[in-house]
Amino acid sequence: MHSFENEFPIQRKAPFKEWSPSIHYAQFQRMPTGSLAERRIYDFELLYVGQGEAATTMRGQRYTLTAGQLIFLPSGVLHRNEAVSRPDTRFLGIHFDFFDELDIQTEADMIVNEAQVQAERFAYEAVSEDFQPLSQDPVYTPTLECVQLMEQLVHEFTMRPIGYELACKALMLNILSHLLRLQHARSRSLASQHDGKLLELIENIERNPEEPWSNAIIANRLNLSIDHAAKLFKQLVGLPPNEFVHTVRHREARRLLRETDLPIERIAERTGYSSIHYFSRLFRRAEGISATEYRKLSKVL
Known part of the structure; x- marks a missing residue:
């Protein structure tokens, strides 16, 4: 399994009109201090820390999350989640795919059973020409508006009023657009911070x-x-x-x-x-x- 981990997530370039996310799970969670077992998932998860502090270890790196941050957990990538704060940490978790491609009946359907891996079930990560993949830099600090959209999605998915599937799809597309814009702004901010050093370095190379x-x-x-x-x-x-x-x-x-x-x-x-x-x-x-x-x-x- 480990030797194939770098193959994930499987990415698919697609225009936005082809993005059609389906929601498999959306809930508020409370986890006592401690670490969960390593796992992989067939779909994707946004794990938002509402209160406390958490950590995720993925691809040999430990990401620390404080309240107000979320991590994008990709399909097929081994990871371990941990509640760091005492007595517990409060999360908001959303499982989804990008192309309405998975049939998820129970929570267990989202988790990979490593003894019986169903390779054809790993969901594709949608990638746009205008943005880097969301999985590239997985920790985000969403805006208040984005958090409110996630909370509204949890409400729709939990209460399931008539037409909730359509509402959840629309909310998820809006959430993804917020994260993509955050990523783009972060990328440009980091680039601009280093432009001066880069230009100086380029001149040095030429000299x-x-x-x-x-x-x-x-x-x-x-x-x-x-x-x-x-x-x-x-x-x-x-x-x-x-x-x-x-x-x-x-x-x-x-x-x-x-x-x-x-x-x-x-x-x-x-x-x-x-x-x-x-x-x-x-x-x-x-x-x-x-x-x-x-x-x-x-x-x-």
Whole structure:
């Protein structure tokens, strides 16, 4: 099971008009201090902390949640929930899918029995062209309006007045739109905080292409994780860090070949390549001719 965990959640790009969430469970809960067993679910869950403090361990990371925060628990991902505060923690939980694809009759139908996994039942996470997947950064601090929508959904699902399915679907779509907008605003806020550092780093790369600009070094300069640094870098530059570094080095190599008589070995060193063979292979791949042939041609032209 663990070896396949990174395959989840299964994502499906779909325009909003195809999103049609169905609600499988929506209740207020109270949990005494302590930890539940690890589990996976076939659908998705929004777990909102109304009072107290909680934690969820997922993919090797422990997320701490204070009152007013929620966590998005994806289909197929192993997780363990915990009530941290004493004597208990109060939650609001909503189980749902994005495409009205699951037939859930009981609460047990939502939980994966690892001895009898039904692979075809794992729900798809809807992904839009305009937003990152909700599962990408799973902790959210919803607005008061969003919390009120969740509370209203619990009321509809519990009381089940005529037409409650339609009301629940509409409420869930509204809740998802709130979370997507929160995620987008958070992403742009984080990006803008780092834009200045990124621009300074980009100038440094262009001035000193010979330095060992690995993804890890770039992330360390920005004081970010490697994945987060790469994401922000690509948002600003339009290229992943390694591709940008290669572009800068290749541009400088072309200039040195045209404007100097430096040996090719020296040009390779000055553009960050310790191996002339590696430099030559990359240069030929980009230009279609060798560095020596490029130099001769540039002299003629």
